[in-house]
Amino acid sequence: MDVSTDEERLLIEAAQADPARFVELYDRNVDRVYAYVSRRAGSRSVAEDVTSEVFEQALSNLGTFKWRGVPFVAWLYRIASNALADHWKRERRDSHDLPPDVPDEREHQDLERRVSLFQLVDRLPDAQRQVIQMRFVEDRTIREVAAALDRSEGAVKQLQLRALENLRKDAGHHG
Amino acid sequence: MADQLLPDRLDEVIDALVARGDASAALRDPELAPLARMAADLRHYPSRDFTARLRARLERRTTMTTTMTSGPAEAGHSADYAVREGFTTVTPYIWVPDRGLADFLVRTFDAIETSVGEIPGHGIHRELRIGDSMVMIGESGRAEVPARPVALHVFVTNVDTTFAKAIAAGGMSLGEPADRPYGERAGFIKDAYGNHWYIATPLGPESLGHHLRSVTPYLHSHDVRGYIDFLARAFGAVEEVVHEHGGVIPYARARIADAAIEFGTADPMPGAYFLYVVDPDSVYEQALAAGAKSLSAPADRPSGDRIGFIEDPVGNHWYIARPA
DSSP: OOOOHHHHHHHHHHHHOOOOGGHHHHHHHHHHHHHHHHHHHHHHHHHHHHHHHHHHHHHHHHHOOOOSSSOHHHHHHHHHHHHHHHHHHTTTTGGOOOOOOOOOHHHHHHHHHHHHHHHHHHHHHHHHHHHHHHHHHOOOOHHHHHHEEEEEEEEHHHHHHHHHHHHHHHHHHOO | OSSSSHHHHHHHHHHHHHHOOOOOOGGTTTHHHHHHHHHHHTTTTHHHHHHHHHHHHHHHHHHHHHHTOOOOOTTOOOOOOOOOTTOOSEEEEEEEESTHHHHHHHHHHOEEEEEEEETTTEEEEEEEEEETEEEEEOOOOOOOOOOOEEEEEOSSOOOHHHHHHEEEEEEEEEEEEETTTTTEEEEEEEESOOOOEEEEESSTTEEEEEOOOOOOEEEEEHHHHHHHHHHHHHHHOEEEEEEEETTTEEEEEEETTEEEEEEEEESSSOEEEEESSSOOHHHHHHHTTTTOOOEEEEEOTTTTTTTEEEETTTTEEEEEEEEE
16 A cells, blocks of 8 residues: 555545545556456456446445445455456356455555556656557557657667566566 | 567567467567566556546546535536425426327336326326336327427336236337346337337346336437536536447436436437426526527426426427426
């Protein structure tokens, strides 16, 4: 957690009193929830649908949340687990009838590592970040990225390599 | 592969990852392996367009919640609701030429007629209860007055039985009862006046049927997001669920106070709806400011209700009413 327990408790209480503060809880947790959902969802559009559902439900039910010293994200993971199960039921994926597990300690650490990586991407120089966005989020080919950025394919491959090397270096510093 | 330059080798790995989710070959290459692991994680990097859109939606929703619970707000997009006993904030109002629709609802859904009266100069007004919901019917008595058919989602105990009763009562099948992938067994009926009845029985504990009342308006639009935005600005609607696939929204749901409304992307079926509020004058002004067209300014009616009448951008009519 990047906030102290007390800070998080105060923020939850503030959001329960004034729903406009809910976006602060969203900002702190959206990457975690997305990372958890994404590795189970099978596609980007499903991951986005389910993540949306999680925060819509969390906002609707925030008043029922009782602070028991457990991180807020654990509650969100539980909602996400049920939302994934609902999605699978709708899609008739009978082999996944039961809600998936919420993260154990090992997965929790893995998710935190990914969240740190996502935040490092946000801080990359613009051109490198754009290449990551187009290659991994938009699934564009090197040729398409080169056309969009008005650069040669070779230059884009260099940017891609530099972005990953920077992320590896920074992740080492942060990890 | 090792003869190639590192940027080209990495690019081949990323191509394989994006296409097949497979970077196993790269893990044997000590120079590429750590980058390939990182690339595998980046496949789960969230779209920042998505996270920003969702944030904006939640922010708008919390703003609406705040203004609705604190009464008429400076920002304007709010409404206080004054619902008639037995009704919800939104009630479908179905215009037809004669009493055939009321008969159809009684025969199909075991609807109970709770009220009937004359609307001077406009025909007969009927109110029927279906399950825990109300439906209003206006019977113009004149064939030349066009019907305004609507689409309604109706939950029943046994869709197969109700569907058969609808056919026997003169309904036309638009789709036989079948288990649908969204958690309900549903069949679709068009009545003699063109209204669509999406008749459903919940399948499983997570079905929508457990969150909705017996009858929920299902509004069609080609711009669902824009339409919900209008309803938010006009009536204080709060978006609840939006499923979007490839830029199309097959299903969405919003709520105006205690009334759910569902949406789908399709040709509009402009109908009419009653909206109960405390202050019809200010909500009427708010709706006009949001882009509605005035059909008649708020006035006290013979029934004792005060009603303003508008047409929204999709063509639906809204009776903005304070009950007597």
